[in-house]
Amino acid sequence: MVITLIGYRGTGKTTVGAALAQRLGWEFLDLDPEIERQAGLSIAEIFAIHGEPHFRQLESEFLAAALQRTNIVLSPGGGAVLNPLNRQAMQAAGPVVWLHAPVETIISRLENDPATQGRRPSLTGTDVVAEVNEVLQRRLPIYQAAASQVIATDNRTPEQILEDIIRQLPDEIQNS
Numbered sequence: 613m614v615i616t617l618i619g620y621r622g623t624g625k626t627t628v629g630a631a632l633a634q635r636l637g638w639e640f641l642d643l644d645p646e647i648e649r650q651a652g653l654s655i656a657e658i659f660a661i662h663g664e665p666h667f668r669q670l671e672s673e674f675l676a677a678a679l680q681r682t683n684i685v686l687s688p689g690g691g692a693v694l695n696p697l698n699r700q701a702m703q704a705a706g707p708v709v710w711l712h713a714p715v716e717t718i719i720s721r722l723e724n725d726p727a728t729q730g731r732r733p734s735l736t737g738t739d740v741v742a743e744v745n746e747v748l749q750r751r752l753p754i755y756q757a758a759a760s761q762v763i764a765t766d767n768r769t770p771e772q773i774l775e776d777i778i779r780q781l782p783d784e785i786q787n788s
């Protein structure tokens with residue numbers, strides 16, 4: 613069983629995923645640093661040197677490998693759900709938890725997160741406000757359709773969020 617966290621950049625997949633894994637006594641796997649380690653490049657460098665399609669290919673390969681494992685909490689990047697095969701594989705492996713936040717909250721978290729520079733290259737070439745508005749709008753139906761649970765993260769601490777997630781997990785995981 614794999615619990616996969618999905619959601620836009622800045623919704624807390626990395627932060628909440630690590631805390632949830634610790635709470636369950638499961639392993640935590642954040643896909644972006646794994647990709648960076650293997651490539652010897654930051655996500656921003658992979659985009660700049662090889663282009664986004666190459667990053668998406670690497671992301672799909674790492675995701676498929678991670679989903680073969682068991683008792684892990686997995687945090688892929690926010691764009692991993694764009695590929696329908698990735699979505700199917702996540703759903704087949706276990707609960708898919710959508711972390712949701714309003715646009716303003718996402719923008720503020722991204723602007724204040726030191727990881728943004730190396731890990732979150734522009735997706736559109738526009739400024740951050742325009743990009744989050746446009747791309748989030750486009751992705752909302754995809755996150756919604758992929759999710760087995762939807763969790764609001766605005767004005768909630770990572771600890772409160774992980775308790776919300778646990779409450780909605782299947783009994784077999786809650787009691788494990």
Ligand SMILES: Nc1ncnc2c1ncn2[C@@H]1O[C@H](COP(=O)(O)OP(=O)(O)O)[C@@H](O)[C@H]1O
Nearest residue numbers: 620621622623624625626627721725768769770
């Ligand atoms: N519930 C929360 N409340 C406040 N800040 C948060 C919350 N979750 C995450 N953050 C902050 O937002 C930024 C992005 O979080 P991160 O976990 O990297 O998101 P993601 O992996 O979804 O892009 C980080 O600086 C993190 O500390």
Ligand SMILES: O=C(O)C1=C[C@@H](OP(=O)(O)O)[C@@H](O)[C@H](O)C1
Nearest residue numbers: 620621622689690691731732733
């Ligand atoms: O939403 C996206 O397309 C991306 C999200 C990032 O991960 P986080 O969602 O962890 O920020 C990272 O994978 C890359 O910059 C692309």
Ligand SMILES: [Mg+2]
Nearest residue numbers: 625626687689
């Ligand atoms: Mg992340």
